[in-house]
Amino acid sequence: MKKPFITLDQIKEITKEYPTPFHIYDEKGIRENARRLKEAFSWNKGFKEYFAIKATPNPYLIKILHEEGCGVDCSSYTELMLAEALGIVGDEIMFSSNATPAEEFVKARELDSYINLDDFTHIDFLDKVAGLPDTISCRYNPGGTLEISNTIMDNPSEAKYGFTKDQMIEGFKILKERGVKHFGIHAFLASNTISDVYYPELARILFELAVELRDKTGVHIKFINLSGGIGIPYRPEEKPNNIMVIGEGVRKAFEEVLVPAGMEDVSIFTELGRYMLGPYGHLVSKAVHEKNIYKNYIGLDACAVDLMRPAMYGAYHHITVMGKEDKPHDKMYDITGSLCENNDKFAIDRMLPKIDIGDYLVIHDTGAHGYSMGYNYNGKLKSAELLLKEDGSVQMIRRAETPKDYFATFDFSDILKNMKYD
Ligand SMILES: *Cc1c(COP(=O)(O)O)cnc(C)c1O
Secondary structure, eight states, X not given: XXXXXXXXXXXXXXXXXXXXXXXXXXXXXXXXXXXXXXXXTTTSTTOEEEEEGGGOOOHHHHHHHHHTTOEEEEOSHHHHHHHHHTTOOGGGEEEEOSSOOHHHHHHHHHTTOEEEEOSTTHHHHHXXXXXXXXXXXXXXXXXXXXXXXXXXXXXXXXXOOSBOXXXXXXXXXXXXXXXXXXXXXXXXXXXXXXXXXXXXXXXXHHHHHHHXXXXXXXXXXXXXXXXXXXXXOOSTTSOOOOHHHHHHXXXXXXXXIIXXXXXXXXXXXXXXXXXHHGGGEEEEEEEEEEEESSSEEEEESOOTTTOOHXXXXXXXXXXXXXXXXXXXXXXXEEEEOSSSSTTOEEEEEEEEOOOOTTOEEEEOOOTTTTGGGOOOGGGOOOOEEEEEOTTSOEEEEEOOOOHHHHHGGGTTSSTTTTOOOO
């Protein structure tokens, strides 16, 4: 059974000050998880996690992760700005973008961040717009399908990212000629893997590539970035990944491939988003309508604007009806938001206890790719974000949007001068 990290009593207390819907994050869970990851890779001297900002771009949360030793993975101008404002610069930033605008490369160079090139043509592009740094990383796409123990994990040949192997070899030669001294290798081959073998398998592919690249081009490989992709158990029947087993699996590949090749100085980097924060966020919402036609619907005060994954991917998010955990789950509902979009459903045909208007519903695992994917369709405003601190107190870490925020992009004109904001 999936259990929320907050109780009904806590929710009742919080809603006296902050109305639903809101996202809330669990500081204790975040810190403990970050420490476990660090421990799992403590065998590697240069290990560093670069938290993928896009998963949850909240400065308070990034600061917590930074305190736990994490850097950041940025892939846009505003993500670089956020890192800079938090004093996270230089080799604590991995700029891992694609189809990159020139001004983003310029900014990344200005912050002296690591740059992970997505394409062979970006060598010339970066050289022209911002110059080449001393250390550079290239993203690898092996093509084909990624199969692990006879299961197809993903289809790299369909992914827009990365260099082919020939391009990696040619690219490293060109970069070396142009004075680049140290190299990184990056790949992201499968997303949300519930498997302790994905990372070790990916590591082995990249370690073997690293040896080949070193042998064929003579470059110094400084780091290997295993990127994102470690998943979380969204469904109650799924088994969580064991990060210690994953760390050990990567170590085994390291010792079998890199150490014999004399490359034991290679640092292992990760760029996890979902794994770092996913389970430590809840979307808290209230049942405001019940409707019975051909199916039974419960309408919430949250909608896909607050959490898009179910609408976008048909993703499962577990729901707890607070205070009714032990009641029989004998009613089948579609749990919906208020958008004029029939995909605005947090759950379809979900067996839940009987829901009454005013019940609080916790939607689980919204800590990554939750708030951040939100949008403003139907003129819906984005919710607040709160932090449940280690001492049990609650802090607002982002206020809810107001209509003024929504109309702010017309502030160049007086066409809305009669808008009434109270
Ligand atoms: C999204 C992304 C990540 C994080 O992915 P998760 O699935 O959240 O771990 C890491 N690196 C890059 C380049 C990404 O685009």
